[in-house]
Structure formats: structure tokens, C-alpha cells
Amino acid sequence: MRTTHMQDFPAIALACAVALATGCVPTAATTKMVTDQPAPVTIATEASKLLPSWDHDAKARKAIVSFVERVTKPGADFVPEPQRIAVFDNDGTLWAEQPMYFQAFFMFDRIRALAPRHPEWKHNEPFASVLKGDTQAALSGGDPAIIEMSMATLAGTTVEEYDRFVTDWVGTARHPKTGRLFTEMVYQPMLELLAYLRANGFKTFIVSGGGVEFMRSWTEKVYGIPPEQVIGSSIKTVFEMRGGKPTLVRLPEVGFVGDKAGKPVGIYQNIGRPPIIAFGNSDSDLQMLQFTCDGSRPRLCVYLRHTDAGREWAYDRQSFFGRLDKGLDEAAERGWTVVDMKSDWKTVFPAAD
Amino acid sequence: MRTTHMQDFPAIALACAVALATGCVPTAATTKMVTDQPAPVTIATEASKLLPSWDHDAKARKAIVSFVERVTKPGADFVPEPQRIAVFDNDGTLWAEQPMYFQAFFMFDRIRALAPRHPEWKHNEPFASVLKGDTQAALSGGDPAIIEMSMATLAGTTVEEYDRFVTDWVGTARHPKTGRLFTEMVYQPMLELLAYLRANGFKTFIVSGGGVEFMRSWTEKVYGIPPEQVIGSSIKTVFEMRGGKPTLVRLPEVGFVGDKAGKPVGIYQNIGRPPIIAFGNSDSDLQMLQFTCDGSRPRLCVYLRHTDAGREWAYDRQSFFGRLDKGLDEAAERGWTVVDMKSDWKTVFPAAD
Numbered sequence: 263m264r265t266t267h268m269q270d271f272p273a274i275a276l277a278c279a280v281a282l283a284t285g286c287v288p289t290a291a292t293t294k295m296v297t298d299q300p301a302p303v304t305i306a307t308e309a310s311k312l313l314p315s316w317d318h319d320a321k322a323r324k325a326i327v328s329f330v331e332r333v334t335k336p337g338a339d340f341v342p343e344p345q346r347i348a349v350f351d352n353d354g355t356l357w358a359e360q361p362m363y364f365q366a367f368f369m370f371d372r373i374r375a376l377a378p379r380h381p382e383w384k385h386n387e388p389f390a391s392v393l394k395g396d397t398q399a400a401l402s403g404g405d406p407a408i409i410e411m412s413m414a415t416l417a418g419t420t421v422e423e424y425d426r427f428v429t430d431w432v433g434t435a436r437h438p439k440t441g442r443l444f445t446e447m448v449y450q451p452m453l454e455l456l457a458y459l460r461a462n463g464f465k466t467f468i469v470s471g472g473g474v475e476f477m478r479s480w481t482e483k484v485y486g487i488p489p490e491q492v493i494g495s496s497i498k499t500v501f502e503m504r505g506g507k508p509t510l511v512r513l514p515e516v517g518f519v520g521d522k523a524g525k526p527v528g529i530y531q532n533i534g535r536p537p538i539i540a541f542g543n544s545d546s547d548l549q550m551l552q553f554t555c556d557g558s559r560p561r562l563c564v565y566l567r568h569t570d571a572g573r574e575w576a577y578d579r580q581s582f583f584g585r586l587d588k589g590l591d592e593a594a595e596r597g598w599t600v601v602d603m604k605s606d607w608k609t610v611f612p613a614a615d
Numbered sequence: 616m617r618t619t620h621m622q623d624f625p626a627i628a629l630a631c632a633v634a635l636a637t638g639c640v641p642t643a644a645t646t647k648m649v650t651d652q653p654a655p656v657t658i659a660t661e662a663s664k665l666l667p668s669w670d671h672d673a674k675a676r677k678a679i680v681s682f683v684e685r686v687t688k689p690g691a692d693f694v695p696e697p698q699r700i701a702v703f704d705n706d707g708t709l710w711a712e713q714p715m716y717f718q719a720f721f722m723f724d725r726i727r728a729l730a731p732r733h734p735e736w737k738h739n740e741p742f743a744s745v746l747k748g749d750t751q752a753a754l755s756g757g758d759p760a761i762i763e764m765s766m767a768t769l770a771g772t773t774v775e776e777y778d779r780f781v782t783d784w785v786g787t788a789r790h791p792k793t794g795r796l797f798t799e800m801v802y803q804p805m806l807e808l809l810a811y812l813r814a815n816g817f818k819t820f821i822v823s824g825g826g827v828e829f830m831r832s833w834t835e836k837v838y839g840i841p842p843e844q845v846i847g848s849s850i851k852t853v854f855e856m857r858g859g860k861p862t863l864v865r866l867p868e869v870g871f872v873g874d875k876a877g878k879p880v881g882i883y884q885n886i887g888r889p890p891i892i893a894f895g896n897s898d899s900d901l902q903m904l905q906f907t908c909d910g911s912r913p914r915l916c917v918y919l920r921h922t923d924a925g926r927e928w929a930y931d932r933q934s935f936f937g938r939l940d941k942g943l944d945e946a947a948e949r950g951w952t953v954v955d956m957k958s959d960w961k962t963v964f965p966a967a968d
Contacts, residue, residue, distance in 0.1 A: 344835065344841055421883060474887070475887075489887030490818070490843075490844075490885065490888075492887065499884065501880050501906065502876075508902070508909045510879060510880065510883050517884075526854040527854050527863065531849060531871075532885060533842065534831040534843055549854055549861070553861045556861045
């Protein structure tokens with residue numbers, strides 16, 4: 263396990279820029295396929311088979327099941343189906359995010375792929391560091407460096423070209439520590455939770471600081487979340503006719519930044535009503551949880567805490583990627599649910615092929 | 616019937632600004648209630664009862680039914696359910712838009728309601744014209760005037776306050792010609808079409824130049840389209856803590872403009888995959904139709920032509936609101952389906968209470 267040590271780095275900027283900058287799209291995922299079609303509610307009622315990768319007696323599991331029963335059964339806290347909106351962060355919540363956001367691996371791979379067309383990159387930072395294999399030095403340039411890398415590698419293409427880059431990368435690139443495809447590093451317990459919620463009439467959304475176009479090519483296949491239920495950062499896109507063909511072109515300009523305070527804004531802009539469940543793992547998700555769990559109506563806010571250095575990673579208050587510091591304090595104050603990965607999950611990743 | 620005569624006016628700007636500027640939300644609609652939950656497909660197979668408000672022998676009706684059968688039955692043109700995305704313009708396509716966009720009525724009513732707090736408006740244009748009842752003069756100031764009115768009436772509130780203004784207005788305001796609530800001026804044949812598509816596994820979206828927050832409060836009740844499937848223009852919104860309470864505040868700044876070339880961009884940003892059906896009524900929808908019907912895969916593009924001066928309005932190439940000029944030429948060139956309201960619809964509006 264590697265831990266980054268750049269705590270002074272402006273995490274919000276990195277999160278958003280990396281989000282924009284990188285772009286991975288899995289193809290050959292071996293994870294469980296689930297769809298967003300409502301499944302029979304009976305699935306959810308067999309307590310013994312419910313959320314099988316979760317420790318049966320874990321407080322967090324009990325809190326989740328108890329909340330779902332509370333809002334789906336007739337009673338004072340019943341919530342009609344259309345209002346059963348559940349939002350999930352992606353990096354560190356639905357899939358891993360160490361030693362850096364997976365989308366950053368894609369950005370660096372794109373720089374290496376484009377390098378022959380940019381001989382000047384050998385001498386110019388941050389590209390020179392990337393080409394030397396020193397990604398930490400490349401990232402140390404902060405926002406300007408990251409935005410420069412993002413725009414150099416991701417803008418100027420049509421949306422179809424970008425999608426192809428992502429799809430090709432996701433189908434082949436492997437994580438340096440585990441050797442798995444990145445889409446095989448999603449969390450089995452979370453796949454079960456998504457399916458359980460959908461079986462109970464919830465609509466599941468991703469709300470990520472990551473690039474929306476990077477996620478959309480694979481979220482349906484991997485998580486059962488269709489592209490229209492993925493919210494994330496984006497670069498500006500324009501429509502134009504190119505030789506009589508309608509074309510969407512990605513501009514080298516930051517559009518929406520879907521991190522931190524951008525999360526409730528993204529929810530409002532894209533969903534238009536408040537969620538009743540929010541699930542995150544870092545301070546970047548804090549505003550989303552605050553927004554969701556405001557007021558006295560039934561709401562569930564959950565933080566996943568990475569405590570498992572053996573099966574995954576252990577990090578929280580000091581981590582550069584996915585730092586959980588203020589959020590941990592606020593969870594304790596407000597009584598939000600905290601999942602302890604090491605003790606609450608029987609399995610972390612799905613069985614590989 | 617009134618027709619506007621400001622053809623030189625920059626329609627795109629007005630459309631977007633009025634969209635931002637106005638904000639109406641119906642409450643007591645008497646229209647048919649439909650939901651976005653998939654209904655049994657059998658509904659769709661009884662040809663005699665299918666789309667009852669459409670003339671049974673109309674070419675447009677036949678083209679629609681034939682397309683839906685083609686993509687839902689096994690065969691070369693079969694489209695899997697998640698890809699059955701249908702997008703609809705709102706003003707002039709799902710509800711009427713004369714003598715001006717309904718959202719503009721809301722804007723003018725807000726100006727009148729706020730006038731006591733702004734004594735200076737009596738002497739300052741465009742507000743002075745509105746207060747004198749000369750809305751045409753108020754609109755003649757073009758973009759700057761409209762944006763000024765929009766921002767003065769709609770920004771600076773929280774999203775809850777704005778929603779309340781819209782809801783109150785929509786529950787009481789009536790159309791000057793018909794005396795109906797504005798939400799009673801939706802098109803019965805279109806309600807049937809939306810339900811028919813959903814019964815066949817389609818997800819129905821609104822893609823409008825109108826204000827997204829203006830539409831969302833009532834589209835679920837009136838059209839069966841949930842807020843998360845409504846795309847439109849918006850003003851910038853920020854998240855902040857106000858006295859410890861998470862709050863979304865509307866800024867006096869234009870955000871996304873969802874008109875003309877903004878429509879395919881909005882589709883890409885919010886849905887993330889191309890629709891297979893697009894339905895509009897004006898040149899503002901042209902890019903959405905071009906985008907949808909590009910390529911050789913099965914696609915259906917439809918224009919509604921307002922030809923019924925008796926039951927609704929008759930307007931096309933010369934109209935200020937909802938002008939259909941280039942679109943009509945392109946529909947002929949490309950063989951898109953054109954609905955003739957007068958001859959193809961047996962009913963226009965739903966029966967009033």
C-alpha cells in the first residue's frame with residue numbers, strides 16, 4: 263500500500279481537475295450485473311440473504327436495513343417511490359481510490375500515448391515528470407499543472423472519440439497493486455446495497471467529483487446505474503455541424519465542478535429533489551450529507567471508513583486522496599452511520615475471473 | 616388569438632431569458648395523471664384504443680406507432696429498453712405557448728407582486744411598461760431588458776422560496792384567452808403519446824429552453840415526467856450554510872441555456888446517450904432533431920405544426936414565439952414526421968373540470 267503525503271495540496275482542485283483530467287471506462291467487468299429496473303420487493307424481505315457480504319450483526323448494516331424498512335412500509339415515515347432517491351459518491355465509496363483516483367491513471371496514460379505528437383513535453387512540466395514516471399512530481403504542480411494536463415489530453419476531441427479512449431483504457435488498464443482491471447476494484451458489499459435499494463423502489467444515482475463522461479461508459483454495466491443517473495464534473499461541450507454532421511466537441515474549459523459544495527448543486531440541477539439516502543467516504547462528500555440529512559424528515563447518511571490495510575487500504579484524516587477528517591467529526595456529532603470496512607464487510611472486492 | 620410581430624427580435628435570447636426569467640408551477644391540474652413507472656406492454660398492443668385523441672388514419676400517428684413497433688419487437692432494429700430515450704420540447708410541444716411563453720406570464724406577475732418594494736420601477740424600463748400593462752413594450756427592450764427582469768424577480772431567493780412562488784402561481788393564474796389554468800393547456804394527444812411510449816419501455820424526458828426549476832414542480836403531476844427527467848435553462852445556484860442550515864441560493868447569473876444548440880448539449884450532459892425519438896415544434900428544436908436523427912440507426916424525429924386557429928393557434932414561419940421556418944424545410948428534406956394539429960388531433964386540450 264502506498265500513501266500520498268501532500269496534505270497541503272488543495273484537494274478540491276485536484277479532485278475536480280483529476281476528475282476532468284482523467285477518464286477511464288471499463289468494459290470487461292466481472293462484477294455482478296444489476297440493472298436499474300425495479301426488481302420484485304420480495305428479494306429484500308429475506309433477511310438471511312440480504313446484503314450477504316455485510317457482517318450480519320454490524321450496526322451499519324442494521325441501520326441501513328432498518329431505515330429502508332421504515333420508509334417503505336406503511337406508517338408515518340413512509341416515502342412514496344418517486345421520492346426514494348439515493349445518492350452515492352464514486353471514488354472510495356463504490357470503487358477504490360488509492361494510491362490515487364483511478365481517473366488519474368487514465369490521464370497519465372493519455373499523456374504517454376500522446377507524447378510522440380508533443381516532443382516539447384519532454385522538457386516542459388508537468389508533462390516531463392509524467393513521462394519520467396514521477397506522477398507525484400507531476401501532481402505537485404497543483405491546480406495549474408493538473409488543469410493543463412487535463413486540457414491537453416481530454417479537450418478538443420468529439421464526445422465519441424473521448425468515449426473510445428476511455429472504453430479502450432478501461433478494458434485493458436490494470437491497477438498497479440492488485441493487477442485487476444479497475445472495474446474489478448468495485449466493492450461487492452456496495453453492489454449488493456445498490457441492488458437492495460433498487461429492489462425497494464429506490465432510484466440510485468452517482469454524485470461524484472470525478473468526470474461524468476469518464477464514469478458513464480461503464481457505470482451501467484458495473485453498478486446498474488444508467489448514464490442519466492450519473493452526476494459529475496465536466497468540461498464545456500458545444501454543438502456544431504462538422505461537414506454536415508451534428509457533432510459535440512469538448513472545449514478546453516472547465517464546466518461544472520461536482521465536488522464538495524458542488525455536490526448539492528449537482529443534485530439540485532440534475533435530480534431536482536432532495537435524496538433521502540446519501541453515502542460517501544470523504545470530506546468531499548460532507549456537503550452532500552449535510553444537504554441530505556438536514557431537517558427532521560427520515561433521512562440516512564452513511565460514511566464508509568477505510569480501515570482495512572490488509573484487504574484494501576487504511577486511511578482517513580491524513581490521506582491526500584479521500585481524506586475523511588471533518589466528516590468523521592460531523593458524523594459523530596450528528597449520529598450518521600459509519601461503516602467500518604474491516605469489521606463490517608465480509609468481502610471487499612468481487613471474485614475475479 | 617394574438618400574434619406577436621417582433622420577428623427581428625433575437626428569439627434565442629428571448630427564449631432563454633424568458634426561460635430563466637419566468638417560473639410557473641401548476642398544482643391543481645385536471646389533466647390525466649400518468650407516471651413514469653413502466654406500465655404493462657399490453658396497453659400498447661390494442662390498436663383500436665391506442666392514442667385515441669389522434670386521428671386513426673393520420674400519417675403521423677402511423678409513423679409513430681410503426682416506429683415504436685419496429686424498435687420494440689425482435690429484429691434488426693430492436694433497441695434494448697435502457698436505450699429507448701425519448702425527448703420532448705415543452706413550450707408548443709407538450710403545452711401551448713401563445714400569445715407568449717407561459718413562463719413570461721409568471722415573470723410579469725412576479726414584477727407586479729414585487730412592485731411595492733421597488734417604487735423606482737414606476738419610472739424605469741422595462742419595469743414601467745410591465746406595470747402599465749404593456750408587456751410587448753417591456754419585451755421590446757430585447758435581451759438586456761429580459762435578463763434584467765429575470766434577475767430582479769427570480770434571483771436572490773432560496774430554491775424553496777422560488778418553488779413556492781411557482782407553485783402558488785401555477786395553482787391560481789389563468790390564461791388570458793381560455794381562462795384555463797396554464798397546466799390545463801397541455802395537449803391531450805401528447806399525454807397519450809407519453810404514456811404509450813412509457814408503456815413500451817421508453818424513458819421520457821423534457822428538453823426545453825424554459826427554466827428547469829419552473830417546470831419541475833408540475834411536470835410529474837401533469838406529464839408523469841419526474842424532475843430528474845426535466846432538462847432546461849437555469850440560473851447559477853450555490854450551496855452555503857445559512858445559520859447552520861444547508862441552503863441553495865439562486866444567483867443573478869445565467870447558468871445553462873438549454874435552447875437551440877444548447878439542447879443537444881443538455882441531452883449529452885444530463886442523459887449521456889443519444890435519444891431515439893425527438894419531438895419538437897419550432898426552430899429552437901432543430902438542433903435536437905438533427906442530433907437525434909443523425910446516422911443510419913432507427914430514429915424518429917417529429918415536428919408538431921400549429922395549424923388550428925379555431926381550437927388553438929395557427930402559426931409557423933412568421934411567429935415570434937415558436938417560429939417554425941428552417942425546421943419545416945429540413946423536415947421536408949429529411950423526411951421527418953410532421954403532425955398537423957388541425958387534421959391529426961381529434962382533441963387538443965384535456966376536458967376541463
